[in-house]
Amino acid sequence: MPPHRRPVTEPRWMRVTLCLLALGFLTLFLALPLAAVLGQALARGVEPFAAALVTPDTMAAIRLTLLTAAIAVPLNLVFGLAAAWAIAKFRFPLRGLLVTLIDLPFSVSPVVSGLIYVLMFGLQGWLGPTLAAHGIKIIFAVPGIVLATIFVTLPFVARELIPLMEAQGREEEEAAIVLGAGGWRTFLLVTLPNIKWGLLYGVLLCNARAMGEFGAVSVVSGHIRGMTTTIPLHVEILYNEYDFVGAFAVASLLALLALVTLAAKTFLEWVHRDELAAHTR
Amino acid sequence: MSGARVALWRPWARRREALPGFGLAMGLTLAILCLVVLIPLSAVFAMSAGMGWERFVAVGFEPRVMAAYRLSFGGALLAAAINGLAGLVVAWVLVRYDFPGRRMIDAMVDLPFALPTAVAGIALTTLYAPTGWLGGLLEPWGIKVAYTPVGVVVAMVFIGLPFVVRTVEPVLEELDDELEEAAESLGASRWQTVRMVIVPAILPALTTGMALAFARGVGEYGSVIFIAGNLPGISEIAPLLIVTRLEQYDTAGATAIATVMLVLSFVLLLLINLLQRWRAARHTAD
Amino acid sequence: MIDIRSITKRFGTFTALKEVSLSVEPGELVALLGPSGSGKTTLLRIIAGLEFPDSGEVEFEGRPATDLSARDRRVGFVFQHFALFRHMSVADNISFGLRVREPARRPHKAEIRERVDHLLDMVQLRGLAGRYPSQLSGGQRQRVALARALAVEPRVLLLDEPFGALDAQVRKDLRRWLRHLHDDLKITSVFVTHDQEEAMEVADRVVVMDHGCIEQTGAPKDIYDHPASAFVYRFLGNVNSFPCVIEDGWVQVAGAELMAADLARAGRREATAFVRPHDLEVVPLDRPRRGAAHMRHAVVLGPMVRVEVDLADGQTVEAEIGREAFDRLGLRPHQPVALLPRRAQVFLDDAVQARAVPPHSGKGEEMQWRPRSM
Numbered sequence: 001m002p003p004h005r006r007p008v009t010e011p012r013w014m015r016v017t018l019c020l021l022a023l024g025f026l027t028l029f030l031a032l033p034l035a036a037v038l039g040q041a042l043a044r045g046v047e048p049f050a051a052a053l054v055t056p057d058t059m060a061a062i063r064l065t066l067l068t069a070a071i072a073v074p075l076n077l078v079f080g081l082a083a084a085w086a087i088a089k090f091r092f093p094l095r096g097l098l099v100t101l102i103d104l105p106f107s108v109s110p111v112v113s114g115l116i117y118v119l120m121f122g123l124q125g126w127l128g129p130t131l132a133a134h135g136i137k138i139i140f141a142v143p144g145i146v147l148a149t150i151f152v153t154l155p156f157v158a159r160e161l162i163p164l165m166e167a168q169g170r171e172e173e174e175a176a177i178v179l180g181a182g183g184w185r186t187f188l189l190v191t192l193p194n195i196k197w198g199l200l201y202g203v204l205l206c207n208a209r210a211m212g213e214f215g216a217v218s219v220v221s222g223h224i225r226g227m228t229t230t231i232p233l234h235v236e237i238l239y240n241e242y243d244f245v246g247a248f249a250v251a252s253l254l255a256l257l258a259l260v261t262l263a264a265k266t267f268l269e270w271v272h273r274d275e276l277a278a279h280t281r
Numbered sequence: 282m283s284g285a286r287v288a289l290w291r292p293w294a295r296r297r298e299a300l301p302g303f304g305l306a307m308g309l310t311l312a313i314l315c316l317v318v319l320i321p322l323s324a325v326f327a328m329s330a331g332m333g334w335e336r337f338v339a340v341g342f343e344p345r346v347m348a349a350y351r352l353s354f355g356g357a358l359l360a361a362a363i364n365g366l367a368g369l370v371v372a373w374v375l376v377r378y379d380f381p382g383r384r385m386i387d388a389m390v391d392l393p394f395a396l397p398t399a400v401a402g403i404a405l406t407t408l409y410a411p412t413g414w415l416g417g418l419l420e421p422w423g424i425k426v427a428y429t430p431v432g433v434v435v436a437m438v439f440i441g442l443p444f445v446v447r448t449v450e451p452v453l454e455e456l457d458d459e460l461e462e463a464a465e466s467l468g469a470s471r472w473q474t475v476r477m478v479i480v481p482a483i484l485p486a487l488t489t490g491m492a493l494a495f496a497r498g499v500g501e502y503g504s505v506i507f508i509a510g511n512l513p514g515i516s517e518i519a520p521l522l523i524v525t526r527l528e529q530y531d532t533a534g535a536t537a538i539a540t541v542m543l544v545l546s547f548v549l550l551l552l553i554n555l556l557q558r559w560r561a562a563r564h565t566a567d
Numbered sequence: 568m569i570d571i572r573s574i575t576k577r578f579g580t581f582t583a584l585k586e587v588s589l590s591v592e593p594g595e596l597v598a599l600l601g602p603s604g605s606g607k608t609t610l611l612r613i614i615a616g617l618e619f620p621d622s623g624e625v626e627f628e629g630r631p632a633t634d635l636s637a638r639d640r641r642v643g644f645v646f647q648h649f650a651l652f653r654h655m656s657v658a659d660n661i662s663f664g665l666r667v668r669e670p671a672r673r674p675h676k677a678e679i680r681e682r683v684d685h686l687l688d689m690v691q692l693r694g695l696a697g698r699y700p701s702q703l704s705g706g707q708r709q710r711v712a713l714a715r716a717l718a719v720e721p722r723v724l725l726l727d728e729p730f731g732a733l734d735a736q737v738r739k740d741l742r743r744w745l746r747h748l749h750d751d752l753k754i755t756s757v758f759v760t761h762d763q764e765e766a767m768e769v770a771d772r773v774v775v776m777d778h779g780c781i782e783q784t785g786a787p788k789d790i791y792d793h794p795a796s797a798f799v800y801r802f803l804g805n806v807n808s809f810p811c812v813i814e815d816g817w818v819q820v821a822g823a824e825l826m827a828a829d830l831a832r833a834g835r836r837e838a839t840a841f842v843r844p845h846d847l848e849v850v851p852l853d854r855p856r857r858g859a860a861h862m863r864h865a866v867v868l869g870p871m872v873r874v875e876v877d878l879a880d881g882q883t884v885e886a887e888i889g890r891e892a893f894d895r896l897g898l899r900p901h902q903p904v905a906l907l908p909r910r911a912q913v914f915l916d917d918a919v920q921a922r923a924v925p926p927h928s929g930k931g932e933e934m935q936w937r938p939r940s941m
Binding site: 108236 | 298299300301302303305306307309310313314317318319320321322324325328367370371373374375377378380384386388389390391392393394395396397398399400401403404405407408413414415438439442471496499500501502503507520521523524527530532535536539542543546547549550553554
């Protein structure tokens with residue numbers, strides 16, 4: 001929605017100054033870093049850029065990232081749907097507390113998010129020795145990476161769906177039940193079509209975070225090249241080895257993912273605005 | 282069944298519901314929440330409790346750790362303040378004025394949410410390094426950003442910006458034009474209107490946004506560690522120190538720092554919830 | 568058809584229904600009438616199986632239905648805000664209940680289409696089958712909701728504030744239309760409303776509810792003429808209340824003494840008398856006198872005139888008199904007047920009530936009045 005013309009506003013010089021200030025600030029903090037990624041990636045031309053992308057380690061990192069997202073995102077989808085169904089369609093004691101607990105992973109430092117799994121499953125942790133005895137490796141291995149990713153992305157789908165489903169109420173579901181539909185059919189035929197854009201929105205944000213998470217994954221990964229490095233971790237390794245073209249080439253993949261996510265998100269907000277929850281955080 | 286049943290409020294009694302699926306949905310929610318979030322989080326507190334108070338204080342509050350807290354909290358506070366001001370201006374301009382590319386710029390505000398932190402980290406470092414585009418400009422003035430605490434604040438400003446803009450924007454949008462017109466018709470100058478009518482109306486949202494940005498800044502890791510330089514006692518943030526301790530197999534040290542940060546997160550979460558209740562109260566009072 | 572026996576329902580500490588019992592006969596059109604919070608919607612939802620009572624029984628056609636889920640009750644429910652499936656066309660909305668049946672009981676596609684067409688004709692929406700709810704007016708949505716509920720051939724039709732979300736004019740038309748539809752279909756129906764006019768106009772029988780209890784049940788006319796309690800009397804229409812003194816079967820109300828045979832043995836006591844505006848006569852006085860009422864304001868409403876009168880104690884009451892009578896009386900603002908109730912209702916408590924009338928009631932002899940202040 002374009003802002004409508006207001007009869008009461010600031011003098012022109014003030015408006016121009018404020019616009020310039022805002023744009024300057026955004027350029028400094030948003031546009032320039034993005035430009036820096038692409039600039040550095042292509043600093044030596046296209047060929048080194050392409051070469052950096054097809055190294056076996058990079059390909060392994062991409063595969064691991066896709067695998068992680070492929071597990072974490074569907075799980076969060078199920079969690080988000082279940083949580084939203086219970087919280088938005090029913091009233092029960094301590095409902096507010098449950099909503100706060102679901103949001104908890106967002107207020108925990110990513111490093112702490114990784115640490116808690118080290119304390120649970122690491123060699124000095126609660127279950128570590130038992131697991132090691134059975135030859136199960138979670139920390140410094142793929143399961144740990146997946147677990148940490150699930151933790152940091154857990155709230156995304158739920159927090160998008162809860163306000164949306166709450167606003168929609170439960171009358172349509174009740175109508176379906178009275179008309180003789182069962183629980184699953186009611187969900188599939190009535191609830192799901194009403195929340196599909198909100199669901200997609202949540203999944204989109206969840207996926208972006210799942211693929212881009214750095215701190216939590218870094219703690220549990222062990223940084224074994226080609227084995228337990230996701231794309232963001234691979235960027236760090238290349239950067240610390242002073243392979244700047246390589247680091248920025250791989251980073252540009254993630255930047256591209258971010259831009260695509262933003263574009264899709266903006267498109268959804270634009271076209272299906274009334275089918276999304278309020279975007280206040 | 283007799284009607285003379287005693288009127289007891291039994292919160293956990295099984296109530297018949299017309300809509301099915303509560304049990305399944307709730308069970309799934311609680312199971313995943315407990316397994317993924319609550320039990321692992323409690324491991325930190327259990328580990329700390331097992332440490333004993335004296336040991337906890339010794340490793341959790343030693344000088345190097347204190348310096349890290351100071352940098353994490355101080356830097357995040359400064360970044361939140363900068364974001365409060367800059368975010369307000371950005372939100373104001375995006376909501377109130379029309380100019381070419383406004384929609385796209387509005388969408389770009391979410392970039393720090395979408396861009397992986399490691400990418401942001403190396404990009405900011407490259408920009409602000411003495412050889413970088415911005416670092417090179419600042420160098421002659423003797424201003425160093427990369428590998429100093431200033432760099433830490435820059436990364437925290439980047440990461441916190443969308444929180445302020447996105448909480449203030451909707452409130453500014455909903456602000457009734459008539460309020461301002463009423464103020465002006467009552468003889469208020471533009472500045473008085475802004476100060477006495479608009480700012481109080483958006484203050485709860487602005488505070489919430491700043492608190493969210495602060496919370497994010499304190500825990501931030503990926504975008505900070507590249508630009509910080511990580512000199513112990515000077516530009517080393519608390520989350521990095523947790524990683525360092527872990528790499529030194531000092532689980533106790535890592536746990537102690539993590540506990541302090543977790544407690545702070547919970548306090549902040551409580552504060553933000555209270556702020557949001559304040560906002561809600563404002564809203565219904567209108 | 569529907570038997571409800573001493574149902575109690577609580578939400579937390581709030582008691583929505585207290586020991587409510589009610590029977591609905593086959594083919595009847597019953598209105599549940601009451602203010603918000605009176606429990607009428609909860610009762611309707613319990614009949615539908617959308618809420619379950621804490622105690623008490625529900626029976627359908629003599630068979631227990633208390634524990635039957637909404638899905639298995641075969642009721643049609645029209646929601647207050649219609650609850651149309653917003654992503655389905657009108658035809659898909661109407662056929663939903665048929666399409667979700669298990670394959671063995673599901674009609675053929677052609678049969679479903681035929682049933683939908685028939686229902687669309689019935690609710691006068693032929694040609695709108697492909698529209699979506701957002702493309703319909705309020706009245707049209709209401710009729711789609713009704714058609715959807717009727718499509719499954721329910722045993723009972725339940726309507727929650729069926730006209731609540733509509734404009735005044737549409738409301739009136741739909742009201743009449745619903746009455747005619749019921750006369751044609753003869754389906755047992757219960758609807759909830761807070762509008763007494765709506766209940767009186769549409770229903771065969773009105774159930775007045777307040778604070779989770781049924782205050783009175785009866786045909787509209789009976790309820791209006793013989794209200795069982797002060798609440799019902801007040802709720803059924805505009806009413807003026809006067810403090811009054813009862814002595815030996817005589818009730819002193821405003822400027823008149825009325826006779827209430829039922830209260831002959833009540834002794835002397837103070838109570839409140841209720842007088843409907845159309846039962847209140849306004850008589851102009853020549854000179855102002857102490858304690859007299861004063862005419863305040865008159866509003867012409869078509870053939871009637873609503874006269875507002877200030878009593879000596881500052882209270883304002885309303886009287887409704889015919890246009891002709893008003894012109895004849897020549898009432899002017901600030902003019903001192905006497906008020907003569909033609910009929911009043913006195914409620915001492917729930918048990919004792921009485922209608923008070925002039926000594927030679929019904930003859931229209933105004934001179935029978937003994938205005939107290941003369």
